[in-house]
Amino acid sequence: MYDTFPLWPARASTTAGSVDALFIFLVILSAMVSVAIFAAIVLFAVRYRRRRGVTAEPIEGSTALEITWSVIPLGIFIVIFLWGAVIYFKERTPPRGATEVYVVAKQWMWKLQHEEGQREINELHVPVGRDVKMILTSQDVIHSFYVPAFRIKQDVLPGRYTTAWFRPTKAGIYHLFCAEYCGSQHSGMIGQVVVLESAQYEAWLSGGAASGSMASSGESIFQQLGCSTCHRSDTQGRGPNLAGLFGKPVQLEDGRVLTADENYIRESILTPGAKIVSGFKPIMPVFQGLVSEEQLNALVAYVKSLNPSSSGAAGSPAAVPSGAKPQETKVQ
């Protein structure tokens, strides 16, 4: 699995190549600059070492030189900045249609749940070549989801969602580390990302939990908690209609307009008074303390599934084989 003495991390995502390219450029640039300065110093130290009868030449300076060696480095820095910024922009913009994985970090383990419902602890199975977007939150302190082989890292915060995405390019097993100090077993909060070829992944997926997709779990919770009494699928409800809500702008009663993203849905469940939708009364009960992180994730997945164009189709479990048909597609 691993070399005994690796000097370069495995490259297993689409981002890894670009990150490595910039890194290598910087290594070469740094080496050149270091060698140049070291050579100059050594040269001067030898050539201008103290010798009897030879005095130093008083030189004040040279404004031209100062400007040159300020502007040229600045120019190079701007190039590096832009290059790094482009990579970062791509890293922080998950592509549309990415498969979603919900991650809940806690001291000291990773709990992951696939859209289709599979749960994993400290392990994440993903297929080669598919975009995976992670929606991460923490149950306690700040953690950080780090997969060196993918060159991605994202801090995981309590009380809100952060996101990260990757597309694996090579099958294999790669380290997953927690990269933000989180207490006693911080260094034990590690796991692995298992990248499988497509077919193997489908097999793994279908051999999984019979609990149904996240969206369908979310739908059950939605019913159980009574959300559907106010959030009806028509305009008669005391709460806004959630169909087609996710990802769209929402007008609040104080005039602000926001996008209904994962954090908005989450906040609206936990502290509904924080943002009241225009035209509605502030009567939604507070669910803070009444739902777990996993239930919240399922509810978010459910609301997303209410969008007409979403892969899950309105309200029904995803088309991917799930516990609905366990026997036929069990793993070989």
Added chain:
Amino acid sequence: MADSPTAVEHHNPALKHHFVDMEQQREASSLGMWLFLATEIMFFGGMFCAYLIYRYWYFPDFAAASSSLDITLGTVNTAVLICSSLTVVMAVRAAQLGKRQQQVVYLALTLVLGLAFLGVKAIEWTSKFEEHHVPGPTFNFQGSIPGHPDQPVDQHHAQLFFSLYFAMTGMHALHMIIGVGIFAYLLYHAWKGAYTPEYHTPLENSGLYWHFVDIVWIYLFPLLYLIDRKK
């Protein structure tokens, strides 16, 4: 080398050995106090920054919490502090004019006003304690968002307001207490005749400190007490 203007200054008992003359000493002391006040701006600035962010995020809850503060007492305290800054200036002026008696009177007034401020603050804090507005296990804020009687205030956000309220007014009060101590010291030495037209630097610099503490309050008062008060 600049010569001292008078032989008297050269032997002024207040001249410290490492300074060349009284002017250098005075300018150094003054610059020192201004720099110290700059550090105080940064110190309070951190709390103001936290306050401004949460107020922006949770404006309705903050407005509700703010309106539970006693605006009369707050206004009284503002007036008290402004008057005390005036008495400080008068004390410095008295020193410049060589009037010992006046110095003592104005310094004593400043002290009284400072203590009055702290007394009023104690009353305010006591009432907050009685209303269960002190952050912690006993915190309970009854009320609704101003203008929306059917919408209760979020307890967490209200508690944030009061955490910052106590932190900021508490830090300010601590500075006031230190100021009161400084002015008690000045009062004693003024009474003994230590401050003359040639040398009253401690009065001037302590005055700067006092004015600064006053200015901090002038920012605190509207920010904390006057959010969204429409009467």
Added chain:
Amino acid sequence: MATAAITAERETYLNQEYGIKSWLLTVDHKRIALLYLLSITFFFFIGGFFALLIRLELLTPAGDLVQADTYNKLFTMHGQVMVFFFLIPSIPAVLGNFLVPLMIGAKDLAFPRINLLSWYLYIIAGVLMLHCMLTGGVDTGWTFYTPFSTAFSNTKVIEAGLAIFISGFSSILTGLNFVVTIHRMRAPGMTWNRLPLFIWAHYATSIIQLLGTPVIAVTLVLVVLERALHLGIFDPTRGGDPLLFQHLFWFYSHPAVYIMILPSMGVVTEIVPCFSRKRIFGYKFVALSSISIAVFGFLVWAHHMFVAGISLYAALIFSALSYLVAVPSAVKVFNWTATMYKGSITFSTPMLYAFGFIGLFLMGGLTGLFLAALGIDVHVTDTYFVVAHFHYIMVGGAVMGYLGGMHFWWPKISGRMYPESLGRLAAVIVFLGFNLTFFPQFILGYLGMPRRYWQYPPEFQVLNVLSTAGSTILAVGYLLPMVYFLWSMRYGKIAPDNPWGASGLEWMTSSPPPTFNFDHPPVVDWEAYDYENIPAPQEARSGG
């Protein structure tokens, strides 16, 4: 300048008064500098001891030397002690306190009693920190991130926070003293453009100390209140925001790194001209670069938070600004190198430390370019790459500058010469040990080894072993000067006023100086670094 006869007991600041009270109640900036020297050396060895334990644990992948909780306390306290009780005070409180009045021709700092108060605050803070460490310690990391530090850690966070809070006041008062002194107490003829660049560096450092330190002070107050009273300012379960803590923390802690490096740069800027026998190349640009670093240093704090959850646009802005602050540092390196051109160079111990500084600071600074690049930072932040980067700057840079300065001014401070060959040997040992300790960590970081890890996957072991091996060599390099500096106080050659033939008012008074620095107040009518008019170094006298 009068040099005393060997046998006559000349009055200096060291022998003017004897007894512990004369030291503990002194207001002489030179004695206060020595009080600081003792205290920070003590804390340096405590922090170093923690480092050694960390490196010993990391010899093997498994956590087998200490328990996980102990390890977490070790790296936390290593960081806190080294940053707040060694690096931040080091050069300003020792060399700065000693030299600033001398270099500008003053009798003392503007506020001598505040200077002493500053030391006492440091000691009180240090005692509190020691007590905290001995009664359980703290395990939050020196960065105290919330909500772990406010709501989850079971260790003495409040005590550690208060200790650092108090030490902050020590720092603020030192900075305040320096700024006022430099503005108001320069000798006649000592214009701003004639100031030694050591003074410019300390001026810039002092500005940062004054404006930055209060922010960490108030942040620690809020953390302590939050932890004690469960307030919720940084706790998301009570409506607070953990990122607010990070912004407030880094707003100081980034400029703090410039507090740690600028004085060292000032030291190097004194050493290189002296041992090249020519003025610094580009005086005005070097002075300007110190001020620029101080100013721009306040604008880049969130480059510690690129993956923390800040917005994409904020990240872009902070990355761009971080590249801006790299330019003045680069300018300094070029100016030092250009100073050597057509110089007349000797390889004394201070000069060896200066060479080491330039090389290692260059490497540390170049790796800063990696970290400022957003795409790279996502991969290497919170890994050993960052650990290596900041140790290159703080140890390879700041500590080497400190040691170089100690060697350069030791004759002035103590009146004795240290043994030159041992000095050179120690400098080389430090340089080699340092590189072996920290270069492998760049590789470890890129491979993906996170920081603050008590145990690690086996494939990282070889590099960790190399690093630990280096740290033992580094330790030897640090112990040597301790030993021979002490030795020299009794047996070292008597130092002349100006053993190096250096420019600067401090060299125009005796070694050690009298209590009031100068027998006659100097009047300056020459430019700084006028080496063409300074005679070659005298021979140091032998004997004891």
